[in-house]
Amino acid sequence: MSIVGAFVASLQEHPINVVLLGIITYQASSLFRLSSSSSQSQGSIPTSYNESYNWKPEKHPKCTVWKRYTPKTLEPFSGRDGGQILLAIDRKIFDVTNGRNFYDGMYGNFAGRDASRGMAKQSFDEEMLTPIDQAIDKLEDLTREEVANMQGWVEHFTGKYTVVGELVENGDD
Template sequence: MAFDLGTPVNTALLLYILYSVQRIIFPSNSIPQTVPNEFKYGYSWMPKSHPPTLLYRTYTPKTLEPFNGQEGKRILLAIKGVVYDVTAGRNFYGPNGMYANFAGRDASRGMAKQSFDTEMLTPIDQPMDKLEDLTPEEIENMKGWMEHFSNKYIICGTLVENDAA
């Protein structure tokens, strides 16, 4: 069985192979004329703006409260003294979100008890909740939420008592 260039299929196949080899040996090094700004040009596009930087710092219930997502601002919440930037989850934690009452607050008790009621929140002008009455199962719930948040959101601070800052 010999290779016959007289048949159109063999000729087309040979041309395709030669073209492919040429592309491998001499790849295109051209630079795009415009900066890509959407997916159809690949993953090398830049976002419109870099999100504002949020430094790791110490918060109190009073200084944490303004980070509740109102007017498009950042959203922070705390669980057992660890403050998370949950701005990326604005649909859940922002205004009108399912967990909006935790935005800018200590969510420890609510996460432990799997309750999103406002009764789970300690008023910001009172001492922080010591969580001493939680059952072992509730403590495990809270640890599960902390693990989930640590893997999904940025840890950006520590929550301490009002008079400690």
């Protein structure tokens, strides 16, 4: 018996196979229709969220490479002249550029710096910042509450901003 004959005999013996064959045929044809129609309409994808729920930006978003920063290499990322704003908390570097309003305001002295002590102590004072040519603050004198407070800020920033690197000692980059 040929393959076609066996197939026809199977359909006659078990009528449910006819239904299953119909479902498989429909699914396969819709799969092919979907792929051919999407490839033809590539040029008509909207480039604004105002035009459609599904849209493609005009250009690819800027990619960030995770890297190691020292206090000296972090300092230029203070957002001056509209540039990128990075800051460190507990040796994690966050890209806070999207929060520019905060980092041009009262948090401004943390931009491009290690903000760990200031975040732990809830202080925006300049003395909370370690000079960039000195070793990274080991934070050994912080109380448990201050360490917990700093960790709370790390969690908050991790949920809100992108971690783009780690803070290492000068000369270790």
